[in-house]
Amino acid sequence: MVKITNNPLILVDGSSYLYRAYYAYPLLKNSIGEPTGAIYGVLNMLKSILKQYKPSHVAVVFDAKGKTFRDQLFKKYKSHRPSMPKDLSDQIIPIYHMVKAMGLTQLSINGVEADDVIGTLALEAARNGRNVLISSSDKDMAQLVSSKITIINTMSNTILGPEEVKLKFGVPPALIIDYLALIGDNADNIPGVIGIGEKSAKVLLREIGGVAALYQQLDKVSTLNLRGAKTIAAKLEKHREVAFLSYQLATIKTDVPLDVSYDHLIVKAPMVQTLTLSFQRYEFQRWLNDLKIGKWLEKGKISGVSPGLFIRHRPIAVEGTMQVFLKDDYQIIDNMIMLNKWITTIRNAGAFAFNTKTDGLDTLTANLLGLCFSVKPGKAAYLPVGHNYLNTPNQLNWNAVLALLKPVFQDSGIAKISQNLKFECGILKRHGIEITGITFDIMLESYVLNSVAGHHDKTSLAHRFLAHSGIDFEKIDSKGYHQMPFDQMTMEQVALYAAEETNVTLRLHQQLWPRIKESPELKKIFEEVEIPLVPVLSRIERSGVLIDESMLVSHSLELVQRLKKLEEEAHQLAQEPFNLSSTKQIQIILYDKQQISVLKKTPGGAPSTNEEVLTALAVNYPLPKLILEYRSLAKLKSTYIDKLPKMINPLSKRVHTSYHQSVTATGRLSSSDPNLQNIPVRNNEGRRIRKAFIAPPGALIVAADYSQIELRIMAHLSQDPGLLHAFIDGQDIHRTTAAEVFRVPLKKVNYDQRRSAKTINFGLIYGMTAFGLARQLSVSRSEAQKYINLYFERYPEVLNYMERTRKQASIQGYVTTLDGRRLYLPDIHHSGNSRKKKVAERAAINAPMQGTAADIIKRAMIALDTWIQEESLPIRIIMQVHDELIFEVHHTALENAIIRIKALMEGCFTLDVPLQVTVGVGNNWDQAH
Incomplete structure (x- = not known):
């Protein structure tokens, strides 16, 4: 294997780095939504190669904007490539600035490609006796390889010298241009000679020589021991001009006029202030911290995995070509002494991050497998309590564990930090733990900072704020998550996953909370609205709502007949049968057969049959009106009427929706399984569905709705x-x-x-x-x-x-x-x-x-829940839909409930005009609405 000599001149193919980084970190953004993945990836790869080789001279070369001489030679050169994505082009200038701030020379030369600049610099340095290392994944670069010039592909971590090029391509570096001229290059749209593949090209080049030699001795081609030799000779003759054009296109230009010499490429001292400002803007917090202590460009240390129950320095993930390593200490709690030490540590810290691990996502039925705690970055411990397979180490007695943990979780003086605290509240409530001191939820911290910056799940946040790749199931176990349930993984696998999750949660909180504290308004929203709402929503979800299953089954049977009748009427109007659920068949009937004018087309150019178009057509044509009615009824039937009975929980006999605080851009809550926000209220079918939401014996449904x-x-x-x-x-x-x-x-x-x-x-x-x-x-x-x-x-x-x-x-x-x-x-x-x-x-x-409407109804929910809990009233909030709150109220509390609900909702926020709430009562939701 080729060895890299000390202190080579390193020439980096920046354009190659750019795209690799972009696709390795597609979701990485800062808190205001600016894309940062390419910036992070390019700088990370540059850091890596600088640490590894410690060069004194470096050039990072990018393609310049605009056409090159190759475009003039061949109009189709690279013409098949899509234009650069905008969120990548937005990162180019910042990358240029930061490369220079690292003390490196950055070059872009108009009229030529990065390859040509690199080729010119490499040959000049080699002629002067210097060793050159080119960092690129472009196979064209292999033509430059010599005893003085080597290539490193950081994607595969392979180094190519002359022998390695010959082994890889089957021809020496001197014939790489000829090789590409014959076989072409799809990446650059170099045509090559049609019908000549890699195998034939290697034989031709080995037996006769390069392209020039081939065309001087075409008669020799047909005599070669090569399958179809005569046909190949004919193809070469036919495509002579294409072969020489391809040769020109594939040749890296090595005489580009440059204003820089070797001495200009010396690595300068980093511009710390510029890098600091850039890292602050793009929120590379870990790099910012390293920069402050002067360790940003120091080589990191990577260790293996220690055996037993103590996990140290474990590699956790590979993202693109950049492997991320833990430098953290994670433990498994398998004795009471260790558990007591952790509880003491938590109490002394006054705050801790935690996660529960379960075998499902339903808080009513999921079993608790374990809990994980972290009080400082790099330290976490997993406590297994419910793993039930043969290889599980000894687990502590759950009752003994509960006696120690319950006071911690119910101590309001100890701040709890997690992601999706609502889920944690539901799981622990089933074990008799009512969490207090609910203080920080990283999902809500991110959401309050910027609701539209991206997803607010832990993986996305880790990418965005920590430039960190987390563990996923398939990276823990080669069999894959779907083949090995979580509660059957080895304890080390589970502990590593849980500890890393919890540690990342803590680190994310340490990134997010300071940003929120900078704005008194955002801090107020977080502390007064979003966090207090967490236990409220948890209670609403656990309460669920009673559904009259028989009413929905009866409704479904009726709709089957109505849909059948609508289908028959539609077939009569169309004068032929067709599938009313098929967009294609509807297009044919309306636009081809009935010759209705096209109002709008789809992005693909087909005539649109969406609701907006059909509604417009329904004014003048009966068939679109029928199709709309059919679609509406079919959707209600499949989405609610048939689905709701299947969603009744077998334990509670009720339907339990899930509310989401971090989905909408405006702060409004959304719900799923079922989505209560989309049940129509203005038509009879929607109201019939609402009639199926009923009060239990002895209670009534109360609906309170903000007016206008x-x-x-x-x-x-x-x-x-x-x-x-x-x-x-x-x-x-x-x-x-x-x-x-x-x-x-x-x-x-x-x-x-x-x-x-x-x-x-x-x-x-x-x-x-x-x-x-x-x-x-x-x-x-x-x-x-x-x-x-x-x-x-x-x-x-x-x-x-x-x-x-x-x-x-x-x-x-x-x-x-x-x-x-x-x-x-x-x-x-x-x-x-x-x-x-x-x-x-x-x-x-x-x-x-x-x-503001979202904030008001959230404040109302908090005020109402506080009143209900403090007075232990026989009242439950069971749903929130748009500007409406729905309650189950025992008949003995009804009169007082109506007065207090209206007063609290109208008084929870002050406007210059009065808030007005309409309250209704009934045996079901429709009656109360």
Whole structure:
């Protein structure tokens, strides 16, 4: 194997590094959403090669923008390559700056490629007797290899000298250009000679010589001991020009005029201040810490794995080409002495990160396998309590463990740190532990910092904030997660996984919390809204809701008949049978057979049959109307009517939805399994589903709904006198708007006018245009614009608020709720896509209202839960849907409950107009709504 001589000149193919880094870390972003994966990856690879070889001279070479001489030779050169992704191109300039700040020379030369610059520098250095190491994965570089020039492919960690090139490609470095000219190069779109593959090319080059020699001795080709030799000779003759063109394209230029000499490439001292500012901006905290203590470019130490129950310095993951190693100490708690020591450590620390490990995700049925604790980075311990397979080491008695752990978890003076604390609350509650001191949840910390920066799961956060790859099941065990359940892995595997998870949780908290503390508003949102809501949601999920299964089964049978009848009617209208669930068949029927005009096309160019299009067509055509009705009923049947009975928990006999605090951009809660937010309320079928949500014997359903909350928030935000007075005076805002817009006395506003005014009121705060309003009201665009103009004449400060908000969002990139929650708008500066920018501007107007409404109902839930828990009332919050809270109330507490629910919801937040809550009561959700 070739050896690298001391202190070579290192020439780095920066463009190769760039793409490898980008695809190795595609999700890495900082807290404001800027992509950072390519930056991290390039710098990490440069650090690695500097540490390994300690060179005195380095050049990092990138492709310059624009065409090169090869594009002039061949228009299709690299033409098949897609354009650079925007989130990669955004990182190039920062990379250039940081490469220079590392003390390295960065080069990009117009008109040529990075390969040509590297080739020129390499040959010049070799001619002067210097040793050169080229870092690249590009096979073209093999033509440069000589006794003085070697190549390292850091992706495979292989080094190529002359012998290695010959072994790898079957030809020596001197014939690599000829080899590529014959076989072509798909990566660069070099055509090569059609019909000549690698095997034939090697024989031709070995027996006759390079391309020039081949064409001088074409008659020899047909005499070679080569299958199809005569055909190959004919192919060479036919594609003579292509072969010589390919030779030119594959040849690395080694005489590029450069203004730099070997002495210019000396490695300079790093620009620490510049690197510090860059690492702060892109949130490379670990590097920032290393930089402060002068260890950023020092070589790290990697150790193996110690045997037994103590896990030390274990390699944990491979991401792209960069392996990440732990330098941490993890333990398995297998005796009471160790457990007591850890409890003492936790109490002394006053805070600890923890995770539970279970055999499932359902808090009602999952079994607790173990718990893990960490109080400082690099230290964690796993406590197994429920593993049940033969090779499990001795586990401590659960009752003895519980007696020690329960006081810790129920001590409000000890701060708990975890991810998805709601899940942990549910699991531990089943074991008699009511967690107090719920203080930090990294998922919510990330969400409060920036709800749209990316995913808020632990893996994504570790990538984004720690530039860290975590363990996953398949990297622990080669059999894969699906072949080995978690509770059957070896104890070392489980402990390593759990300890790493918990340690990363602690480290992420240490990154996220200081950022939140910098903003009093964000700190307030986190401490007063998001964290107190965690145990509330946990209780709601555990309570669940009672479902009348027989009602849904009966409803489903009815729908089978209705769907069948709709299908028959549709077939009659189409004059042939077709599948009403098939987009393709609907396209054929509507657009090919019935010759209906195409209103809109899909991104792929096919005529659209989405809901918006069918709704527009349904005005004039009966078949689209039938298809819409069929789709709506079929979706309700599959999503709710058939699915809800299957979701009834066998233990509780109730349905338990899951609420999510960190999904929506605005702060609103979302739910899943089932998604309660999407059950329609405006049609009979949706209301029938709600009738199946019933009260148990002795109780009633109480539904409390904020009335027109977003319009009231708009009145407060805009300070429009007309809106303020209307709400303060208790007027029907939709009737008032109708009177103004349609120029009729208040008492003469009819139902249709009020309904239209409601569409206008809500449409405009959602940024609806005249075109959209015209469609909603079934009027002309000019008529819709007239209504909008009249609206803003009546409420001029609403228009001023909208303009102010657009400008504010454009300047700072985000808007805020009244509580100070930041709602970032990544596309507000999107100059390349006007549609995205306009969508962002509309979101900027509406987001403060939606976000404030979300904060208000969350505060209401916290206040109501506190009241219920403190007074031990026979009342349960069982659902939250949009601006509505639904309760189960025992009949003995009903009268007081209605009064207190209304008072607490209306009094939990102060606006310049009163909040109004409508309360209903019934045996089921529909009756109460």
